[in-house]
Amino acid sequence: MSSELDDEVKTDILKKLADLSEGVDIVWDRVVYNDEEPPYINIYGWIVGSKPRDFVLCRFDSFSTSFVTSSVKYSKTFARNWGIPSALHRDCILFKDFFGTLINNNGFKTVEKE
Numbered sequence: 001m002s003s004e005l006d007d008e009v010k011t012d013i014l015k016k017l018a019d020l021s022e023g024v025d026i027v028w029d030r031v032v033y034n035d036e037e038p039p040y041i042n043i044y045g046w047i048v049g050s051k052p053r054d055f056v057l058c059r060f061d062s063f064s065t066s067f068v069t070s071s072v073k074y075s076k077t078f079a080r081n082w083g084i085p086s087a088l089h090r091d092c093i094l095f096k097d098f099f100g101t102l103i104n105n106n107g108f109k110t111v112e113k114e
Contacts, residue, residue, distance in 0.1 A: 005033070005041075013041065013043070013060055016058070016060070016065060016082075017043065017045075017058060019081055019082065020056070020058065020067060020078050020081050020082055021045075021056075021078075021081075022081050023077060023081075024047060024074050024077060024078070025047070025048035025049065026045040026046065026047055026048065026056060027045060027046045027048060028043060028044075028045040029044050029045055029046055030043070030044040031043050031044075032044075038061060038062060038063075039061065039062060040059060040060065040061035040062075041059070041060045041061070042057060042058070042059050043057070043058045043059075043060075044056075044057050045057075045058075047069075047071050047074060050071060050073070054069065054070045054071035054073075054074070055069065055070050055071075056068070056069040056070075056071070056074075056078065057069070065082070067082065068092075069092060070092050071092070072091055072092060075089065075091055075092060076089060094110070095108070095110050096108075096110040
């Protein structure tokens, strides 16, 4: 990736985003473009209708394309849409479930399950 992305590269990225979001309503929101070595692009989107509000983050760099999502509901769909083998898939879990009682005395605010 160079400091200025040409339309062909941008079109390829948009196709990959369309593939990822097939069957899921996503509002794409933000882009972070780093043109320093190693260059990368992070693209953030919100999954419509999810509660609590779930996100998806897609990362494009010279070596790979990857995603992270807070959505348990759509995580496997995204992996399948990008051809990621199910053996490599990992579900996202709630912050408070991961850290448990360790966060109680440290003042962290957490999302409540709905």
